[in-house]
Amino acid sequence: MRLSEYFLPVSKENPREAEIVSHRLMLRAGMISQMSSGIFAWLPLGLRVLDKIANIVREEQNRAGAVELLMPTLQSADLWKKSGRYDAYGKEMLRIKDRHDREMLYGPTNEEMVTQIAAAGLKSYKDLPLNLYHIQWKFRDEVRPRFGVMRGREFLMKDAYSFDLTEEEGMKSFNRMFVAYLRTYKRMGLTAIPMRAETGPIGGEASYEFIVLAKTGESEVYCHSDYLEMETPPEDVDYKADLTPIIEQWTSKYAATEDVHDEAEFAKVPDDKKITARGIEVGQVFFFGTKYSEPMDAYVQGPDGEKIFLQSGSYGVGVSRLLGAIIEACHDDDGIIWPKEVAPYYVGLINLKSGDEACDAACESLYEELSDAGIEVLYDDTSERAGGKFGRMDLIGLPWQLVVGPRGLKDGTVELKNRATGEKQSLSTEAAITKICTE
Ligand code: ATP
Ligand code: MG
Numbered sequence: 001m002r003l004s005e006y007f008l009p010v011s012k013e014n015p016r017e018a019e020i021v022s023h024r025l026m027l028r029a030g031m032i033s034q035m036s037s038g039i040f041a042w043l044p045l046g047l048r049v050l051d052k053i054a055n056i057v058r059e060e061q062n063r064a065g066a067v068e069l070l071m072p073t074l075q076s077a078d079l080w081k082k083s084g085r086y087d088a089y090g091k092e093m094l095r096i097k098d099r100h101d102r103e104m105l106y107g108p109t110n111e112e113m114v115t116q117i118a119a120a121g122l123k124s125y126k127d128l129p130l131n132l133y134h135i136q137w138k139f140r141d142e143v144r145p146r147f148g149v150m151r152g153r154e155f156l157m158k159d160a161y162s163f164d165l166t167e168e169e170g171m172k173s174f175n176r177m178f179v180a181y182l183r184t185y186k187r188m189g190l191t192a193i194p195m196r197a198e199t200g201p202i203g204g205e206a207s208y209e210f211i212v213l214a215k216t217g218e219s220e221v222y223c224h225s226d227y228l229e230m231e232t233p234p235e236d237v238d239y240k241a242d243l244t245p246i247i248e249q250w251t252s253k254y255a256a257t258e259d260v261h262d263e264a265e266f267a268k269v270p271d272d273k274k275i276t277a278r279g280i281e282v283g284q285v286f287f288f289g290t291k292y293s294e295p296m297d298a299y300v301q302g303p304d305g306e307k308i309f310l311q312s313g314s315y316g317v318g319v320s321r322l323l324g325a326i327i328e329a330c331h332d333d334d335g336i337i338w339p340k341e342v343a344p345y346y347v348g349l350i351n352l353k354s355g356d357e358a359c360d361a362a363c364e365s366l367y368e369e370l371s372d373a374g375i376e377v378l379y380d381d382t383s384e385r386a387g388g389k390f391g392r393m394d395l396i397g398l399p400w401q402l403v404v405g406p407r408g409l410k411d412g413t414v415e416l417k418n419r420a421t422g423e424k425q426s427l428s429t430e431a432a433i434t435k436i437c438t439e
Contacts, residue, residue: 001345003380007044009033010392020216022327023148025336029396031323038145038153045396046323048344050156053322054135056187056341057158064180064239066131066160071113073137077103079112083295089201092140106139111292111314114161118310119298125165125308127300129173133160135319147216150280150324158317163310165300167289170311174206174287175243177315179233181210181283182250184317186232188326189339192282193227194250198259204288204313209257211279214328221279223255224269257281280325287313336397337420345378347436348398350390352405354383362404362414366429373437394419400436 009030017034018024026032031046042050058068077095080086086093086105094106107113114132122130135158145153162173178194185192190212197209211221233246254269256262257279266274293299293310302308318325330337338344347370351363363379370377378398380389386405393401403415413426416435427435 001376001378003378003382006378008392008396009043010395012391018148020147020150020324020328021331022150022216022324025327025331025395026148026323029336032149034148038142038151040149040152040154045344049323049338049342050320052342052344053188053326054156054158054319057184057317057319058135060180060184060187061133061158061160063183064131064176065129066133066177066180068134069117069132070134071107071110071117071136073107073139074104075107075110075113077105079116080105083112083292085112085201092142094139094141107136108138108140109157109314109316110134110136110159111161111312112296115292115296115298115310115312118161118163119293119296122163122300122310125300125302128310129162129164129169131160131162131173131177133158133315147218148324149320151218152320155318156320158319160315162313162315165302165308165311167311170287170289170313171206172243174285174313175247176239177285177313178208178250179237179239179243179246181285181315181317182232182246183235183237185210185212185282188322188342190282190322190326190329191228193221193223193255193279194285195221195223195255195257195279196251196260197257197284199286199288204286204291206285206287206313208251208285209281210283210285211255211257212282212325212329213275213277213279214325215278216328217278217280219279219281220258220261221256221275221277222258222261222266223275223277224253225273225275226253227255228275280321280328281318282322282325283315283317285313285315331397334391335395338397338399340399343376343399344396345376345398347375347377347400347402348393348396349377349379350386350393350401350403351379351381352386352389352403354381356406358409359404359406362409362429366402366404366414366433369433370436373433375436402432402436 015027032040096104138157164170192210192212194208197207199207290309299307299309353359367379401417416432417424
């Protein structure tokens, strides 16, 4: 992408409304723009990261055997009256009436709807297990939207829902999602620790929140420091195998959110291993058995034709919140430092003297070669001053900066800067391309 043809409204000013660094940087880097309280427009650069995060989530869900569909944002109130949650959900639910005076709502979550869909399509116990997910906008009329996309009112969530015949099979589905979550966050450069959690309005028995430790997190959490060093399940993890050893490894040490925190249990953790910190909830998994299937009459026929209510769990990832969480974990004074897998572009190509024949030609050929090699390049071909170009590139945080100027070109070199380490190297254009393509 050529910057001269792009839309990247960066700003030097610190927006006054932004209390935390990720919110500040997302606004300054031209990634989002607030449309009303807790509701954002995703500008081109922000949208690219959002899509990358959603894609990692999608790949890991698919790998774990979940099947993607897409449910609507607007739901009928009748559905929620069946489960009894229409009144229980309270003011966080945005309620709407259509022209026929029918009660509708903007979905805050989808347990009811997906249960109805599954029940209509599932006939026999032989159709199980099934896990359906979608990546869709949700609306919750939060009392206090804040911290930008971290606590919005409209936000993007991945929510998966498992359906099984028995509780035992249901727990296997739960375990598959648990393992998929560990992998999902790791791929984004985050260490998310599964912590025992309260089940809240979703309800159920087993629940873990996946928490990224961060000073600006909204939850108070307590955990064993070994979790920070634990090995993430590999890409080729066998989801058909028994996953309990992995689950045990990731749940046997102490880790709890403040709602379920137990001082006496925590006291057993050696002092030098105790972590008391703040954390960001980037996902939550629940197992709730027949909590929705019974009131909604969602069942399959068992081997003897008997009616068996579906055993279910639900599994959410805060896709849009993750942008904030990643920036909280990856930034410095100059701006964002994107982990490779979620970076909006991989390389920022800076032409220090646009209009200069040699610089333009060198940049054009680098742009072409890198693009042909499948590398995503943002080419700053504008006529701004060098200082402004450097500042903007640091702010938007692409992993590599490739700087082309007249002086270097005379000796046949360009400068390659690693945004994370700050390390700069003078290289021939070929060497720079090789380094970018192989690291
Ligand atoms: P919280 O406790 O932060 O309000 P929650 O427990 O109500 O979240 P869940 O129902 O577990 O949320 O939703 C799944 C995921 O969606 C959460 O783990 C979180 O990452 C994300 N999420 C929830 N509410 C918001 C919000 N208002 N803005 C952005 N992301 C959110
Ligand atoms: Mg939650």
